[in-house]
Amino acid sequence: MPADLADVVAEVGREMEAHRGEGRVADYIPALARVDARRFGLAVVTCDGRTAEYGDAWVPFSIQSISKVFTLTLALKRQGEALWTRVGREPSGSRFNSIVQLEAERGVPRNPFINAGAIVVTDVVLDGRGFDAAVADIRDTLRELADAPNLDIDTEVARSEAATGFRNYALANFMRGFDNLKHPVEDVLQTYFNQCALRITCRQLARAGLFLAAEGLDPLSGRRVVSPEHARRINAIMMTCGHYDASGDFAFKVGLPGKSGVGGGILTIVPDQAAIAVWSPGLNDVGNSQVGTLALERLASRMRWSVF
Template sequence: MTDLQAIVEDIHAALLPRRGEGRVADYIPQLAHVDARRFGIAVVTVDGAVHLAGDAEEPFSIQSISKVFTLTLALGKHGEALWKRVGREPSGLAFDSIVQLEREEGLPRNPFINAGAIAVTDLVLAGHTPKEAIGEIVRFVRYLADEDDIIVDQAVARSEQATGFRNFALANFMRAFGRLDHPAELVLGVYFHQCALAMSCRQLARAGLFLAANGRNPLTGHRVVSHLRARRINALMLTCGHYDGSGDFAYRVGLPAKSGVGGGILAVAPGKASIAVWSPGLNENGNSLLGSLALEMLAARTGWSVFGA
């Protein structure tokens, strides 16, 4: 029987000397203050066992990992009609690139690059004020994690609002092509707040557990999404979850996963566990450097890669 706690502790200990490697996302001023030496790992199995190491209980800004939760919400509201607004293909370009949008008439490649996530947020906003939409997102994440103290870090949200010029450009560009139903400033108000959600590795792993259990929360018995929808969200995480580094991540790790520039990664081992890692130093693609290495080591030690041991 695999001793998961020992594996998690071994991986943490092995990578500890490399804490601080990579570059913190200092283009969001509030994130520039985060200690680059933070490093946490959490593994929550489908039977509810929790395995932690390092800074796994410290909240951090989940940033683009939130796109998994807003995509899930938007699919619940709009179903397959969502795919008229955003594609399902890897972009091969940086997460905030505008190049493809111009060539493809404002239709984003996938829901995990910034343009695609803004389009998804526009759908979540339907029928709501921005404040109501933000509340719905927070309540959904609290429901998934089964914790009521998850909040939006308002300082991070304000920091993004003040400096998110590229995101404003993306949103206005899509609006010009008729791809957004709401004014760019309203959509981005929601988008910046969802990215500023603060969660610990443990909370994040718990929130993603439904994707490891065929769309059902195995600890409460509640069905979050259908088996088919969970499978499709996992497929998108595998192919698009690490921006233009998605292919390399699939090659090295072989798990559906979504990264965020706050240094977090949520990964899914279908039928086995949900995993969250956090280390703020990023690689050249904007993905956690140590977090990616930790997941590669975990997949190798457990044999959890979707492509086989």
């Protein structure tokens, strides 16, 4: 790996100063509508333990859909390949909260990263326990992976998600009608809203995702998180589905597996090298961080990190 990682991160960060505030915050979730769109943070953690940071890398933000990477990890550990009987692996080509495909495909979502698929994954994580225990498991998993014992849920955001999550209720009830949810809709969705309301920093998020850069093994602690096969599966779905109907464009511009969230964060994996987290709350027209995507494009190019 080039020795000038810190210089490149600082250079990209400085270039983003002129773009701070671009995009539009997720104002359909009231608690996110008040976030300062001019925030920008960038953090890289490498497999050999080096870090490089810029800007608001230590400011907590709402993880939102990036949490789906970690619930997918938990679900694969619980169900293995049987998970794919309940959720697909194909890009949807549709908005993250679309209901259109579900009826034609009999309640089986296209992939685990659109909202319908993530709700099914949460249903799997809920197996054999109540809502409180499932939420604690997801939170504690993030705490351990991020080496952040104080990482917690923003209860205001969770309540805000629940109060405005009408489409998610529609998706969940629709799948329940096809017997693709096994638990009560309210329990599944309250778990889902809480996992999306976790607060995390860029530094913590990059650290938490590092196991995906090392075939499922946390290279800093030596702990096996998932099997190499499951790590490859997660990375593949991040590459093809991690940015919803803009996943192809992200692969074209950045060339790395990534998962976005409407809180403005993006987790990106550099296989065998590093994990990257960026945060800029302003979103583009398809709901991904506008400035964050630009920063990742420039960072990947200068570090020669594309998988292609």
